[in-house]
Amino acid sequence: MLMLWTGALVLIICIAHWVYYWRNPRCNGKVPPGSMGFPLLGETLQFFTPNTTSDIPPFVKERMKSILLVLRFFLTCSLLLDCRYGPIFKTSLVALPVIVSADPNLNHFVFLQEGLLFQSWYPDMFTEIFGRQNVGWLHGFMYKYLKNMVLHLFGPENLKKMLPAVEETACRRLQRWSNQETVELKEATAGMIFDLTAKKLISYDQDNASQNLRENFVAFIQGLISFPLDIPGTAYHKCLEGRKNAMKMLKNLLNQRRAMPGKSRSDFFDYVLEELGKEGTILTEAIALDLMFVLLFASFETTSLALTLAVKFLSDDPSVLKKLRAEHDAVLRNRENADSGLTWKEYKSMTYTFQFINETVRLANIVPGIFRKALREIQFKGYTIPGGWAVMVCPPAVHLNPAKYQDPLTFNPSRWEGGEINGASKNFMAFGGGMRFCVGTDFTKVQMAVFLHCLVTKYRWEPIKGGNMLRTPGLQFPDGFHVRLMEKNRME
Structure with a gap:
């Protein structure tokens, strides 16, 4: 009995000692x-x-x-x-x-x-x-190598070529949504951006695909920032299953490409296969697939959240909408042909739009x-x-630091007038910072600016329901943001 009590006392002392050093690390x-x-x-x-x-x-x-x-x-x-x-x-x-x-x-x-x-x-x-071969976990030369690969897709020269496709996609989707009674904006913009990005990355066409790739990403996202309990039925478990299924589909697409080596689609997958086939390459299939997965995820989820919040801000503040609409109407007036597509020069001239985007992502804190x-x-x-x-x-x-931003919870794009609206700083890191500053930042801004251009010049809208935000701690719209979209009259 004495030994039992002694053992229990030693155990209690050990636990107390462990708890103490847990709370007071050396x-x-x-x-x-x-x-x-x-x-x-x-x-x-x-x-x-x-x-x-x-x-x-x-x-x-x-x-x-x-x-x-x-x-x-x-x-x-x-x-x-x-x-x-x-x-x-x-x-x-x-x-x-x-x-x-x-x-x-x-x-x-x-x-x-x-x-x-x-x-x-x-x-x-x-x-x-x-994934353990993900670009976010790689360092040194390997990280720089993958970063340069991504810049091959999202660099300025490629974005200039992509601009017409981005505008065409936005206009086509807006036209489709205007024929619906209501549209849930977060889901709709996510689908639009995913389809565009998947086409540029892997020539994926949902209408002609045997499986729905995006469904797996939706399951993945729903449990992305959740308590890490891997039990069937939990959000985290569904997240892991979504990733596994998406990776299986990407693997199958990669094998299909390899089986038809002479058929070029001029997409990012072709570029990846070319890199994989080089003698002495440091790129592995596992790293390539993880890179594809992250690019597909990052390109649509964060941008659709930012766009949904942007439209909500415009709905809540008519004065900001008026200024944004004036800038984009001026773009159309200054053209020789009002029906011609956006040019890179016109895109770069959207000063207030870039201020608006910065203010949106500052408050979004995605x-x-x-x-x-x-x-x-x-x-x-x-x-x-x-x-x-x-x-x-x-x-x-x-x-949201009041020492840097006056009335930090107030949406005010004009606070960015005369300031730096590109890159990162000590007081602005919506796109990261340092050597890992998001390489897809320019792609995100192109998509947001072009979508806003098509929206404010051709449509008006009214919120129907939803729009409330929840942070878990990532940003969500649990009830969506439902709007009724209507084409503007020529005289409006």
């Missing part, structure tokens, strides 16, 4: 303040708690601000403690220690030191979802966190970031 210096939450679980549940705010995510905001805790002392006294963590704090997500940064200077430092002090990194749950891993112990502002720890850069905290 390092050579001072780790940023914060809570590690419960052992293993950490603060994962709080991080994934849905919210409807357009402000800084509650998980981050509550840990940045001053909180007064009342501790009762001997049931008679109260002691007020300032438990402010500030813009840099520690936490634990999915059993991993994380430094969360809402500090523009630390964010800039992290991006600047990519490949030296930090490297791109995401939790294992994302690795399972996107990406709630950008992850990096510290390659060694790092000192910053008196804090120590232990080697091997993750750092989560928090774009919403930067984009």
